[in-house]
Amino acid sequence: MKILDWYILKRYLLTFLTMLLLFIPIAIMVHLAEKIGKILENDVPFGELALYLLNFTIYFANLLFPMFLFLSVIWFTSKLANNTEIVAFLSSGVSFSRFLRPYIIGATIVAFAALILGLYLAPNASKGFNEFKYKYLNKGRKIQETKNVYRQINENDYIYVSSFDPKRNEGQNFTLEHFEDSRLTYKIFANRIRFIEKDSIYKLTTYYKRSFDSLGNETIEDSRRKNIDFEFDIDDLTPVNYIAETKSYGELIDFIKKEKARGSSSIGRYEVVKYKKWSIPVSVFILTIIAVAVSSIKRRGGMGINLAFGISIAMIYVFFDKIFGVLAEQSNFSPLIAVWLPNVVFGILAVYLLYNAKR
Structure with a gap:
């Protein structure tokens, strides 16, 4: 046979x-x-x-x-x-x-x-x-979310930008909120945030930070410009529409877990x-x-x-x-x-x- x-x-x-x-x-x-x-x-x-x-x-x-x-x-x-x-x-x-x-x-x-x-x-x-x-x-076709982007970065941090330019890696009206045990511990504002690729840092313009201790006392910090090394990647802020298709299976599993945590x-x-x-x-x-x-x-x-x-x-x-x-x-x-x-x-x-x- x-x-x-x-x-x-x-x-x-x-x-x-x-x-x-x-x-x-x-x-x-x-x-x-x-x-x-x-x-x-x-x-x-x-x-x-x-x-x-x-x-x-x-x-x-x-x-x-x-x-x-x-x-x-x-x-x-x-x-x-x-x-x-x-x-x-x-x-x-x-x-x-x-x-x-x-x-x-x-x-x-x-x-x-x-x-x-x-x-x-x-x-x-x-x-x-x-x-x-x-x-x-x-x-000219839209491949990323660029308006009113709101994302959960990890278990404690949430970010928001009113608009984002992927070509310049720049966002307007940036906000970051940090929570611990469901309590807001600090909040960062900036009129503009820009990712500096060669240094892998974020440059914030008109920086303003409000911090709260366990008793509710408030501390304010402000600066015209400030560089911060945030934990999130600029690509994570606004993933392209076809990003899932470009990842191998292991990478896709990790990416989906991360996106679920962010409430995508x-x-x-x-x-x-x-x-x-x-x-x-x-x-x-x-x-x-x-x-x-x-x-x-x-x-x-x-x-x-x-x-x-x-x-x-x-x-x-x-x-x-x-x-x-x-x-x-x-x-x-x-x-x-x-x-x-x-x-x-x-x-x-x-x-x-x-x-x-x-x-």
Whole structure:
């Protein structure tokens, strides 16, 4: 039976790679055709453009990894069915579960690749892709909170700025409140705060500090200018919208913990990114089983019927995934449920279709 396993596994992996090699260049050409005007207008250096296209390839492949796999499995399994090869396999005494084994082995290999891609390669690609996009293609787009920023830095400190300029690392109307045992111990005001990168300190203009002892007595300190080494980083003050996508899994876990302690309003968006790193590899198995169950039967309409059915399922899956992802990002809907619900629904569909295919 090893001959059968190698035959199907080879077709599984080669068809998937062929699908990637066919669609990714098409995606690159379409994307370039859409953005070529802005690229030429901004005189983008060739080296940066080449690196952007590489990052775009990894970003695009990670985004649609399961869909490429799903369509490739339907394609080559339909060919096996049309050539009556599946009938020959099953007629020789091979059970449908045994016939499915090389598909599961192939899905395991692809799922592992998807896991490595999502945990380590995709974050760096996403960072380069988004930085290029906002630098050359989407100039002026808002990627950070810059008005009325209020954040909890740690268990004791809260900061506020009425406005913040990321390019100059400068904020207006800065306030820091420090609490101990739910009691305000001191409060710092400044008309302007600026981060001096070379010295890693904050320069405060029109500095004013009110301190309170345990008896409520007040001490006032003021200065026209004062340099302070605060514990928070300037990037922590206003993280960019896509920052979760640029972090490896370990960094993302630490970042989410820190953001929860600060009371960030974007926790849903960050947790969607975290859960998708695991849900995508699982979806590889689910979509493989659905694809085999749908395309292993020879139909009167041939491969076209199977492909049409497969594309419909793929579009519905993408629709569910996007809708629930946006719902979790924009509301209090659980990110865990939002990310895993499509897999649960389509997992049930996979079991149903597999049961009918065995019959």
